[in-house]
Amino acid sequence: MKRLLAGLLVWMAAFTAFGQGSTLEIVITEGQDRARPLAIVPFQWLGEGEKPYDFAEVIAADLTRSGRFSPVARNQLPATPGKDTEINDYSRWARLGVEALLVGEVSPLSGNRFQVTYELIDPLRGQITGGTAQAMVDGALVNSNEHIIEGRSSVVSPAQFRQYAHRISDVVYEALTGERGAFLTRIAYIYIDWDAENPYHLMVSDYDGYNERVLLRSPEPLMSPTWSPDGNKVAYVSFENGRPEIFIQDIYTTQREKLTSFPGINGSPAWSPDGKKMAMVLSKDGAPDIYVMDIESRQLTKITDHWRIDTEPSWTPDGKSLVFTSERGGRAQVYRVDLDTKRVSRITFEGESNLGGNVTPDGNGIVVVHRANGLFHIARQDFPRGNLQVLTQTSLDESPSIAPNGSMIIYSTTYRDRQVLALVSMDGRFRARLPAREGEVKAPAWSPFL
Amino acid sequence: MQLNKVVKALAFAIPVLALAACSSTPDADSDTTGTSDTQASQDRRGVEVGGADRMRTPEEQRQQRYAELRQETTIYFDFDDSGIRSEFAELLSAHADYLVRNPSVSVVIEGHTDERGTPEYNIALGERRAKAVGDYMRNLGVQSSQITTVSYGEEKPIARGSNERAWSQNRRAVLVY
Numbered sequence: 001m002k003r004l005l006a007g008l009l010v011w012m013a014a015f016t017a018f019g020q021g022s023t024l025e026i027v028i029t030e031g032q033d034r035a036r037p038l039a040i041v042p043f044q045w046l047g048e049g050e051k052p053y054d055f056a057e058v059i060a061a062d063l064t065r066s067g068r069f070s071p072v073a074r075n076q077l078p079a080t081p082g083k084d085t086e087i088n089d090y091s092r093w094a095r096l097g098v099e100a101l102l103v104g105e106v107s108p109l110s111g112n113r114f115q116v117t118y119e120l121i122d123p124l125r126g127q128i129t130g131g132t133a134q135a136m137v138d139g140a141l142v143n144s145n146e147h148i149i150e151g152r153s154s155v156v157s158p159a160q161f162r163q164y165a166h167r168i169s170d171v172v173y174e175a176l177t178g179e180r181g182a183f184l185t186r187i188a189y190i191y192i193d194w195d196a197e198n199p200y201h202l203m204v205s206d207y208d209g210y211n212e213r214v215l216l217r218s219p220e221p222l223m224s225p226t227w228s229p230d231g232n233k234v235a236y237v238s239f240e241n242g243r244p245e246i247f248i249q250d251i252y253t254t255q256r257e258k259l260t261s262f263p264g265i266n267g268s269p270a271w272s273p274d275g276k277k278m279a280m281v282l283s284k285d286g287a288p289d290i291y292v293m294d295i296e297s298r299q300l301t302k303i304t305d306h307w308r309i310d311t312e313p314s315w316t317p318d319g320k321s322l323v324f325t326s327e328r329g330g331r332a333q334v335y336r337v338d339l340d341t342k343r344v345s346r347i348t349f350e351g352e353s354n355l356g357g358n359v360t361p362d363g364n365g366i367v368v369v370h371r372a373n374g375l376f377h378i379a380r381q382d383f384p385r386g387n388l389q390v391l392t393q394t395s396l397d398e399s400p401s402i403a404p405n406g407s408m409i410i411y412s413t414t415y416r417d418r419q420v421l422a423l424v425s426m427d428g429r430f431r432a433r434l435p436a437r438e439g440e441v442k443a444p445a446w447s448p449f450l
Numbered sequence: 451m452q453l454n455k456v457v458k459a460l461a462f463a464i465p466v467l468a469l470a471a472c473s474s475t476p477d478a479d480s481d482t483t484g485t486s487d488t489q490a491s492q493d494r495r496g497v498e499v500g501g502a503d504r505m506r507t508p509e510e511q512r513q514q515r516y517a518e519l520r521q522e523t524t525i526y527f528d529f530d531d532s533g534i535r536s537e538f539a540e541l542l543s544a545h546a547d548y549l550v551r552n553p554s555v556s557v558v559i560e561g562h563t564d565e566r567g568t569p570e571y572n573i574a575l576g577e578r579r580a581k582a583v584g585d586y587m588r589n590l591g592v593q594s595s596q597i598t599t600v601s602y603g604e605e606k607p608i609a610r611g612s613n614e615r616a617w618s619q620n621r622r623a624v625l626v627y
Contacts, residue, residue: 194610221605223569242558243600244573265577265601268570281570288574309574325571332571356568369568376566396612398568414565414612443569 028064028432035070035430036176038063039093039101042074043118044082047108052158055104055116058165059172062183065208065423066173066407067430072098084119084148090126098123100149102172109155116164117153120172150175162210182403183207186447187410188215188225188234189421193439202236204251207403207446209434215249225443228271231450235259235269235278246280248295259293270313270322279303279313279322290324290337303337304344316359323347323357323366334368336384348381350388356398359383360426361406369398378411378424391428401446402426410434412442516544523625525583526618529564532578534586542583545625546590553593558626559583561601562608564617569603576601583623 040060045051060071078092082105087093093101104118125147150171156164163184170181191201198217202225205212216222220239227234228248235248244266246259260266264283271278278293290304290313304310308327315322321338328335334348334357348354351372358367363383370379370390378397381388394413401410406426413422415433419440423432434441506514523545525538534542549555561580563572580599588594609616 221602223573223603223605239602239605264599265573267573281574283574283577288577309571309578311574312568312570325568332567355571371567396566417611419565 027434028430035064035068037096037098038069038071038172038176039077039096039098040071041077041080041082041101041103043104043106043116044080045106046082047106051106052114053106053161053165055106055118055161055165055168056102058162059102059169061208062166062169062181063172065432066181066183067423067425067432068173068177068407072096083117084121084126084145084151087121087126090123090130090147093121093123094127096123100172100176102168104168113155113157115153116156118151118168119148120150120175122147122149162206166206179407180405180449182405182407182446182449184450185404186231186450187401187421187444188227188236188447189444190222190225190442191439192419192442202234202249204234215251215254223443224268225445226269226271227445227447229273229275229448231448234445235271237267237269246278259295259298264288268312270315272315273317273319279315281311281313290322292322292339303339303342312356314358317361317363323359325355325357334366345384347384348388350381351379354379356400358400358402360402361404365426367400367402367409369400378409380426380428389428391424391426392422392431394422394431394433397422399443401444403446404449410444410446412444516547519544520548523627524622527579527621527623529617529621530567530575532575532582534582542586543590546587546592549587549592549596550590553596555627556596556598557587559587559597559599560606560624560626561599561603562606562620562622562624563604564620565604565607565612566617567604569605573601573603576603579621579623583625 040056040063042054042056063069063071078096081087081103083103101121101123102118103121104116107115109115129147152171154164166183169183173181173183185207186204187207188202188204191203192199193201198219200218200220200222201214202216202222203212204215215234218238218240223237225234225236232252233248233250235246237244238247245261246266246269247256248259249256259278260280260282262282262284265281265288268281269278276295278295280291280293281288282291287307288309288311289302289306290310292301292303293299303322304324306326306328309332310324310326312325313322314324320340321336323334323336325332326335329346331353332355333346334354335344335346337344347357347366348368351370353371354368356369360367360383365380366383367378367380370377370388375395376397377390378392378400379388379390391409394415396414397411399412409424409426411422411424412419419442421434421441421444423434424430519541522541525534525541545557549557559580561576561578563576567575577599580601584597584599587597607616607620608622609619
């Protein structure tokens with residue numbers, strides 16, 4: 001039943017390195033002033049010669065990019081302790097105005113492995129207790145070290161350095177915000193190099209643009225990448241056979257299967273939260289309608305049936321309903337359909353039209369492409385009803401995708417006549433651009449937690 | 451706009467071609483005998499035999515005009531609209547006429563949009579444009595079996611750039627034989 005396709009026209013190169021370095025590079029355009037100061041102290045290297053990796057640099061970049069934090073420049077740090085016991089004066093750190101400082105040590109082990117130890121310290125608390133707070137535990141007075149917010153140690157190999165740095169960023173972010181970090185995530189997107197023989201590329205990279213890999217190269221358009229909930233597969237639309245078809249590809253094994261090839265549109269795939277079903281758009285019966293397919297059995301259920309355009313299905317986190325874009329009311333607006341009752345209700349009302357709805361992971365909001373006065377911006381509305389807030393000021397914004405912790409939105413926009421990716425925080429305060437060095441980048445999809 | 455130029459050029463060229471057909475210029479498709487007479491005249495010395503071109507029937511003139519029109523395979527649309535503009539009626543009639551007379555020939559109608567709006571919505575809009583052209587051709591007698599439609603949405607722009615000039619060229623349907 002499952003046909004594995006060896007694409008003849010298509011060059012597939014799973015996880016072959018793409019070019020040199022990364023194509024995407026983040027330029028923060030707004031929102032730094034509201035971020036909370038932090039001290040990320042360069043980790044002490046306890047071995048011989050050059051230190052093998054600059055963990056602090058990656059962690060500082062992560063936390064800056066979250067829009068929540070603003071790490072103090074290295075040359076302004078009063079000292080470079082490697083651990084809490086090396087700090088003799090907390091007040092110097094408290095005076096720096098930082099709410100926390102991260103210190104760490106890297107020591108060599110046998111077999112090209114390294115022990116990485118780090119501590120996240122509250123300098124104000126340390127200043128009060130002198131670093132040696134004592135507390136009564138089972139009737140005895142013990143040192144509590146309550147000024148140390150987090151402290152961990154791990155053995156890592158050089159290939160895991162960057163990943164482990166992102167892990168530390170996650171720990172710091174969660175400790176200080178109470179919200180899970182999304183630094184160990186990836187994005188899938190479409191990269192177009194108009195001058196190449198195969199212009200259309202399906203790409204996967206770390207969320208920050210590093211470790212970019214080509215999953216597929218094609219002479220014909222590729223669209224709509226979307227992640228499986230386990231983060232192992234992407235579904236997408238390929239025109240390699242002269243018409244749109246939905247494919248599923250394992251990003252590690254490169255195994256690829258064609259899911260649909262109906263007459264007309266096969267588009268906008270979206271995995272259900274349990275990973276068993278795929279919502280999609282098919283126009284085999286005339287106008288584009290929303291369908292849900294059971295991936296294992298390929299059984300198809302028609303969800304909407306309207307003579308005007310229905311498209312862009314997106315699951316609510318509970319998996320019980322879909323939001324979608326429909327023209328049934330005239331202009332395109334976002335609607336919700338209950339999968340059991342098939343009852344349809346309209347959700348968006350503001351502006352000329354609203355498209356591409358994505359419900360936030362907590363189910364309290366919906367992110368849409370909002371058109372007003374002929375301009376397309378990313379906006380957030382309470383879900384299902386409520387206030388709509390425009391988040392971006394870029395132009396021709398489309399394809400919003402929400403980070404799995406709900407903190408940030410990645411989307412496609414136009415900058416200097418080229419399509420580029422951009423980030424905006426859910427409150428709209430932090431904005432950054434991820435320009436490609438050349439070509440166009442579009443259709444970003446943020447992975448689940450990996 | 452590029453297309454206006456083409457239309458204007460054709461509007462000028464068609465009467466010229468029609469006039470040319472009435473003049474003494476040999477025409478490959480209507481006057482083969484005249485050509486052989488001229489060659490024969492070169493063998494017989496002393497006399498020169500001339501021949502007038504047969505007057506073209508209105509039907510032949512129409513075919514000539516349609517053949518010229520069929521060189522153009524792209525029609526353009528207004529923003530967020532799939533209505534066939536009246537200026538493209540004759541162009542589509544020319545293609546439909548050809549397909550009706552050649553039932554074994556099939557055509558793929560590609561629908562395209564400009565970059566505004568979401569890619570998924572634009573795939574649907576591009577399909578609506580392609581289908582509008584297909585319906586138009588069917589109404590002119592073309593068999594459904596001769597027509598396939600495919601929408602590329604905003605994915606295959608012919609002009610790049612985020613301005614009305616590029617957008618107007620990208621909002622199109624293309625007939626591919």
